[in-house]
Every structure is written in C-alpha cells, then in structure tokens.
Amino acid sequence: MKKFSQKHLLGIKDLTPADIQLVFESADNFKQIINRPLKKVPSLRDVTIANVFFENSTRTRISFELAQKRLSADIVNFSASSSSVSKGETLIDTVNNILAMKVDMVVMRHPAPGACLFLAKHVNAQIINAGDGTHEHPTQALLDAYSIREKLGQVKGKKVVIVGDITHSRVALSNILCLQKLGAEVMVCGPTTLIPKYISSLGVLVEHDLMKALQWCDVANMLRIQLERQDIKYFPSLREYSMLYGLDKEKLALLDKEIVIMHPGPINRGVEITSDVADSKHSIILDQVENGVATRMAIMYLLAGQKPEI
Amino acid sequence: MNSRVILEKKQLDITLDRLVCELIERLGDFKNIAVIGMQPRGIYLSRRIREKLTLAIGKQTFNYGELDISFYRDDFRRNSSPILPHELKIDFDVEGKRIVLIDDVLYTGRTIRAALEALNDFGRPAKVELLVLVDRKYSRDLPIHPDYVGLKVDTRAHDKVIVDWKENNKKDQVSIITTEPN
DSSP, X not given: OOOOOOSXXXXXXXXXXXXXXXXXXXXXXXXXXXXXXXXXXXXXXXXXXXXXXXXXXXXXXXXXXHHHHHTTOEXXXXXXXXXXXXXXXXXXXXXXXXXXXXXXXXXXXXXXXXXXXXXXXXXXXXXXXXXETXXXXXXXXXXXXXXXHHHHSOSTTOEXXXXXXXXXXXXXXXXXXXXXXXXXXXXXXXXXXXSOTTGGGGTOEEESOHXXXXXXXXXXXXXXXXXXXXXXXXXXXXXXXXXXXXXXXXXXXXXXXXXXXXXXXXXXXXXXXXXXXXTSTTBOHHHHHHHHHHHHHHHHHHHHTSOOOO | OEEEEEEOHHHHHHHHHHHHHHHHHHHTTOTTEEEEEETTTHHHHHHHHHHHHHHHHTTOOOEEEXXXXXXXXXXXXXXXXXXXXXXXXXXXXOXXXXXXXXXXXXXXXXXXXXXXXXXXXXXXXXXXXXXEEEEETTOOSSSOOXXXXXXXXXXXXXXXXXXXOHHHHSSOEEEEEEOOOO
C-alpha cells in the first residue's frame, strides 16, 4: 500500500521520490475538482488548520487558504504583525496557545531557517513549512515540478536552469532537491555574488552566462531578486542585472528552440523578466499558481489522512 | 481459510446478460440515462455492462462515467494508511439525469452513501439506481437497497467476497473466502 512517509512537510529533503509521485497523483485528482462547478470536497471537515505567517505573503497564503477551504477544513489565520508576537511572546508559546484551541495542523512561514523543524519537535501538531527564511519552500518546489510534469509530460531527464538570486532563495534550494529526486538535471545561473560557493556540492551545474544556460535548458525558472534579504549590494545596479540576467524577447529569439518559462512570483517586471516574456505563451507562470492550489490540497490531504495519534 | 467459487465464467456471463436485459427493460427509451461505475473495483463490471449494453441497444446511446469517492468516505483519518484517490471521469452534466450506479459487491452500504454525496456535487440527478453483482445480505450499516442484483449471498462478517476479472486478475469468477474466527 502506498503511503506518505512523513508526518510533517518540513522540507523536500525529507521526502522520497515515491512521496513526491504520490503528491502528484493526488494533485491530478484535486486539479479536476478545482475545475468543476462545485469546487469542494468534504474530506477535511473534521480538521482545523492554523495559517501562521510571520512574514508577508500573498500568493502562498491565499493558495493555502483556498486549498483548505476546498477540502472543507476549518481555518484560522494569524499574521505576526497584528499579534502578541510584537508584545514579546515566543514562537512556541504563540503556537501552543493556538493549539490549545484544538488545532490539528499548522501552516507556517517564518523568517528564521529551521523554524518549522524546531516547532515540529516541540509542539503536538502536524507542521507544513510555507517558507522558512532562506532555507526551504517545499510546496513551491512541488508545484513547480508538478507544472513541469504537466507541461512536458515528465520531469525525469529534463534540464532545468534556475536563474537569479540563489543565495537568498528558499525556492532555489527546494527546487534543486525536488527536481533531482525526480531525475532532472539542474543548473543554477546568476552573478557570482548571488551563487553560494559550495552549491556544486549539491550536484548542480553552475553557469554565469545566461545565454549559455538558456541554450542548455528545457525549462528556465526565473527567480525574484530578493532585495529585502540583501543586506549589502550584490550587484552594481538593477539595470545592469536585468541586462545580464533578465529574460527578454531578444534573448529568447536567439535560441534555436522553445523553452518553458517559470517564475515563482511575485514578478519584478523589467528586472528578472520582461512583461512580453512573462505574458507570452511559453510562460506557465499562471499555471503554476493554479497548480499551487491542487498540490497544496494534495499535501494537506495526504498529511491529514494519517490516523491522529491519541 | 477456504475459498469457494460461487460464480464461474459462464455463469457470470449469463448473470451479466440478465442484468443488461433488466436495464433495457426498466430504462425504456434510454433518454437522459447515465451509467456510472465506481472506482476502483466497480469499473471492471461497469465497463462490461457498457459493452454488452451498447451491443444490445444498437443506435441508442447513453452517458458513461466512472466515479471516485475517496474524498467522500466516512473513514478518513480512521485508517492507518491514507485513502488514495483514483481517476474520476464524468464528462457529462449529471443534472436531471437518471443514473445507474454500478459496483461489484454491496456490503455495508457506506461506499454507496459516499457515492450519493459525491454525485450531488456534480448536480442534482433526477433519479439514482444501484446495480451490484453481489449483494451480501443482512450486512448493511445504512438503509441502502440495490435495484439490480446479480447474486445474493449469505456471508459472515469475517468472510470476504472476491470478484476477479480477466482485465485485472486473469480470469472471470466470483468467490467467497471464509476464515474461521479465532
């Protein structure tokens, strides 16, 4: 009997390729559900989920919230800016107080890497990582890989380049791990200052010339420049960055093949990707958003379906 | 443990023919009819029925679908392993249709309850009927009754009714596996 191996979703690192396949197969069903007139199933009607966001988020929070509503779960939303965290309450206290109100599952985004792992060790609830600092963003990686599978048929054997701010990106790390587990080849591309020194120890290729990277790949995942995480200047100017590493129509026209363009959002239009590319038929950016709801439904369904320990 | 065959290939075929005849008799002009097989095991039966029915009624047509009820089951979070969904295929409007649900074995009736709930999410059918190959008598947990029955059997709670099809297990037959309670 196929079974999801984890109690929590803390990172792609803990998942087996079979787990990921299981998420994809379930997501196929949920994608069908969110496209029919009545977009709701009653599966999680006795499950209560808290969305705890210590960092801003639009897409991920709405996506999780919609996924929860379509599974009929009860939800409470919590954001740090409007809470007692500003009064000095610790993370464990905050979450334990929420759990005292009988919550089964916590979806958390936190600026500190490892915050979700810490929580999973100390509180009695299932934890889903919705991004922990610069560490991992597992649901984004799963929906990205799912979108590649949907567009190209399979992930195995495909060549994916991740372009941009690899150092500060949790999406990059989760994507690298997820794509490798599924048998894809991964390359990272960006200015030397934004590529971690030992990244090649993960088994990825490193390229600093965007044109060479694009020529090599089947899929280009353009990451956002995370100005809010950059404490020092990593490149001279945004204009220079977009000239060297921004994707535009002219660069695409030079290629002798068609590639799939992805972006985890939010887009800095004109910086890492120009509007005409972001809105072109090669871009699957909005498919990624749609698939985000289906894959998050699949993850919560698989996790919540485990028999609770009493 | 001992296994007893209750329907062999030939008898099974005769039973299927009879079920198809009953359907033709009761469904009349086949307007607004939908035949829906239940995932995962009812679909082998429903595909056979579809095949025989199509041959029998000639020019008339009917809608055919396959329904998965994983998300509607009442034992979610009560099993040690999660309930994994199967493919669902309903590409017609359920609203106002007369529906024949098809499953292989009717036991507690809980699957059918879930199917009725699932069907409602696709629209409001005019009527829902139930066709089963094997009806395990006196074992219902819910007030559910089949309209078309292949074979009624008496079983005890720890018995198992196994329906094999050429498509999934190399031969057509129905058998009961009985185990002595410890």
